Structure formats: structure tokens, C-alpha cells
Amino acid sequence: MNLLCKIIVACLITGALTDEHDHIYEDNEEVVLWMNTVGPYHNRQETYAYFSLPFCVGSKETISHYHETLSEALQGVELEFSGLDIEFKADVPKTQYCGVQLNDEKYKAFVYAVKNHYWYQMYIDDLPIWGIVGEVTDSNYYIWTHKKFEIGYNGKQIVDVNITSEDKVLLTPTAKLTFTYEVIWKRSDVKFEDRFDKYLDPNFFQHRIHWFSIFNSFMMVIFLVGLVSMILMRTLRKDYARYSKDEDMDDMERDLGDEYGWKQVHGDVFRPASHALLFSALIGAGHQLTTVVFCVIIFAILGDLYTERGSLLSTTIFVYAATSPVNGYFGGSLYARMGGKIWIRQMLVSAFMLPALVCGTAFCINFIAIYYHASRAIPFGTMVAVTCICLFVILPLTLVGTVLGRNLAGQPDYPCRINAVPRPIPEKKWFMEPGVIILLGGVLPFASIFIEM
């Protein structure tokens, strides 16, 4: 079990840093075209395995299935060999590679795909390529049967791939489809390091960035921050004015007089939470999450995480596991300051809360994915791997952090003492009830995301 885990961690690290291929090709060396997914153009999250449509495979046989990294498996990347014979710098004239005799079932599958604007994704030398399955004109369904690959090379490396779909064929329940391909190699001046730049060009996907909704959300945030800080400032300033007027009163009088303003809460703010365990676990997880987000953003800015399939997710998982001590430190020390005694349970809750929530959600989605045979379905081995990471990496690191936190920052060190008797909380209006506040607080983020989607 432990060995398995070491292997997984090693895979994660190497997966994030290196690649299986060195991307150097000799003349006539085999270039593999991998088929990835097919799905509706207008919902990019919905993907199925390429061969879930009755497409056919070319005659060439090689390994037909592989997973490169854990995160690819998590993202539902499932590459299958296309069977097309492509060799480096060797042009291929229009060649038939396979045929499909349609029957009722296959006909329906293709019609459904064409109707819903299905497109497929392939990889050549890690460069993604997209092609559209077919076209509808006046309730006639056509399928593209010819794939023309134009591959640009620079020295011994592949730097650019274009695909053009040609030869529309009308779909009928008894048609026999023959699929053809063609490869044209072109010398290109694109540098190997820059070969992903064209995918960053906003024109490439021809969809506009939603500037309006980004602007909208941004203004909403600014407006709200302004509003809240104005209210706070006004209240505080009023209180300060009254306090400074009271300076002249002698101490006796002040002790007797009722406290008012924000000083009313000073005897209660440091009182331990009523669910100290859960509270400190949440605080710890929050610290960790913030750290992870910052680290991943920095990595993404420094390195080209987008050029490699799944490397963003691998990095995130790796950083999450590596920053577990942060979680333990802040959660554990807060729990100790609040006088918590069952710290082992607190650590377990802290360590597993977020992974359990995420995995639980993924698990539910997984069931739906399996039901619809979507390619997002996560293989069982991957689930085992994730569990291993939780048990053998995250847990020990959280333990280290918790022990450090309890010993270094576990002593309460509050600027004012805690009143022995909690101050009664005044009767609240209906809109101050936790339930209403939780709902209202969620409305804005939800609205922003909803508009964006």
C-alpha cells in the first residue's frame, strides 16, 4: 500500500514536470493521432469517448489505451489510438482508412450527433485538434468523411496542426460511409516553445470573452465593499466621538456606566465557539485553500500549465497535499486556544473535510456520468489513488502541522479578558436569522457565476 502511494506521488510530481515523449521526431518516425472525446459544441463539459459514436478505427494497430497521469484520469481524458498511419514529414495522399455500414442504430447515433452539433477532439504530439462531426441543412443530415491534416514542422518538432473536414455525405439509414484522410506536411517558422500560443489567441475559438459580465461582477464587488465599509466607518466614527467625550469622566463613573457601541462585545469576542471542533476545522481548511489558490496561480503565471493535458489539476492536487501542514497549523492552534481537548478528532475532521466534500460531489456526478456513459466517469483505480493520497500524504502532513500549531501558537493570548457570563444576544429581526443571511450571502456570488455561465 505504501509503495503504491510512493509511486502515485512520484507520478504526480513527474506528471507535473515532464512528459512521456520528448517531442523529437526523425524522418518517417511514427506520429500518433489520439482520439479523445466527442460532445456537443455548446456544452463543452459534456464529453463522451470518441468511439461511443460508431466511428471506425484505421487498420494500423498499436497500444490502444493509455492514461498518462492521475489528473487526466480525473478529468476523463481517455485517449484511444485512431489507427491512422502518419509518419513524420511523409505526405499521405487522400487514403481510405475504414468504412462503416450504417444500420438503424448507427444512423440514429450519427443523426443525433449532427443535430446537436457534436465535435470531436484529437491529439497529435500533445497538440489538441478539433473537428466537427457533421452539418444540418434543411433537415438533411450530412457527415464529414474526409479529414485533411496540415501539420507544420520546424526542424524535428511538430509545431502546428490544422484539420479541415471535407466531403459531406448525406446520412441515410442504409448508407455505407467510407472515411478518408490526407496528411500534408509544411515547413513552419513557429518556434516549438510558442506552439501553444495560437490557442491563447481569442480569435482561435471565435468566442468573445464575456467582458460585460466580468465588468458587471467587478462593479458589484466594488460597490458592495464600498457600501459595507461606509456603514462601518460611520458607526465606528460615531462611537469614537462618544468615547473621546467620555475621557474626562473618572474611572469609577465609567465602570458603573453602561457600555455601548462596539465596546459592548469586547468581553465576548474571544469566547470559544460553541462548536469549536468544526469551527477550527473550517478555519484551517480555509487557510489551506487560500494558500493553494495563490500557489497555483503563481505556478500558472510562471510556467505554461495549459500546454500539457491535466497538468493544472496535477499541480493543484500536489500543492493541496503539500500544503496540508498549513491546515493543521491554523486549525490545530485555534482549537488549542479555544481549549479543545479532542485534538485528534479535530485533526481528522480538518484533514478530510474538504477532500470528502469534493470527492462526495465528484462521486455523485460520477454516478450520473456512468449512467450516461460520459467520458467523465472516473475509473476505480483512480478513486483508490485519491484515497491513498488522502491517507498517506495529507493525513501525516496535517498531523505535523497540528502538532506544530498546538505547541507554537496554542496558548491563548487575548488583549482583553472574557466575561464569565455571556452577554444575552438581543432579539433578532427575521432578516438577521442565520438561515436568511446564508441564503442572501449566496445570492450575489451565485448571480455573478450564473450571468457568466
Ligand SMILES: *[C@@H]1O[C@H](CO)[C@@H](O)[C@H](O)[C@H]1NC(C)=O
Ligand atoms: C493553420 O492555419 C493557420 C490559420 O489559417 C495558418 O496561419 C497556418 O499556417 C496553418 N498551418 C499549417 C501547418 O497549415
